[in-house]
Amino acid sequence: MSVGFIGAGQLVHALVKGFSVAGVIATHRITASSPETGLSTANSLRKMGVNLTTSNKETVKRSDVLFLAVKPHIIPFVLDEIGPDIEERHLIVSCAAGVTISSIEKKLLQHRSAPKVMRCMTNTPVMVREGATVYATGMHADLEDGKLLEQLMSSVGYCTEVEEDLIDAVTGLSGSGPAYAFTAVDALADGGVKMGLPRRLAVRLGAQALLGAARMLLDSEQHPGQMKDNVASPGGATIHALHVMESGGFRSLLINAVEASCIRTRELQHLADQEKISAAAIKKTTLKKVLQQPGVSGTGVAVRTGISLNSPSSKHK
16 A cells, blocks of 8 residues: 655644554655645655655555645645546545535546545644544445545544534544644743743643643543542632633633634635635645646636655555
8 A cells, every 4th residue: 555645744744754653654655745845844754755746646646545635725726637647546535624525526526437535634643643533434435445544544543433514623623622732731831930930841741731631531431520620629729720710711712712713614615615726825835837827817726736655556445
């Protein structure tokens, strides 16, 4: 089996590193494509032994499992480019927020009668094999395809299948969740520094507190509220701190953050459906041939980006 990535950003870097550490696939069997091979993430991928290319078509040819890991509004243009090269062996896995399976299948059906498409939402802790991944299966992907994707993603963390209509909410919760956690640790560390702790120690203690609490929760059958109560002794320091958090709307802020991320994810699907990108985005995402296409303007540009694998393709059923 060989794996390809269209895109070479932070998520791709995290997945490749996680796959490598897990030993689920050798890096020389991974190809990544990007129009900007000088990116820091691209350089890191190259050092890990990943085959880098600027050609999405090359990535397709060298892969069996193909991850679409570019911005949502780029997806339609990538599909227009690689559609004719998709073969029966290919399993297409979209990691793009908000982009539906049906929209991908609609594009690929112009070239193949039964494209195998799946959609997943994961997060960057896959890098340390502590990711949270959900996936949904398209009309033409079968049970074995689901098992293959789950084998890959389970090697880098938790993975489960869900109905596709839940994935936008997952994006708001665990997809964006690491950013919430990093912000929380940063704020906790600031509090420690305010009270006299050295910065490095404060960050370590804050991160360890979240790590330990998460592990306790996952290993327990108790409700998180009960576990919180177990820490807060009557009249103690913790309950006073919790009072301050409640007064500041801590819970509401987190709920609203998940909701905002989910809503934005749905907006991204709308942008992808329009198949247009801004003039500012053109410079970052397009290859030179795009601007040479007839009728292309700064407000409606077909974009070609990608990640590719240099190992030979092998069929799987």
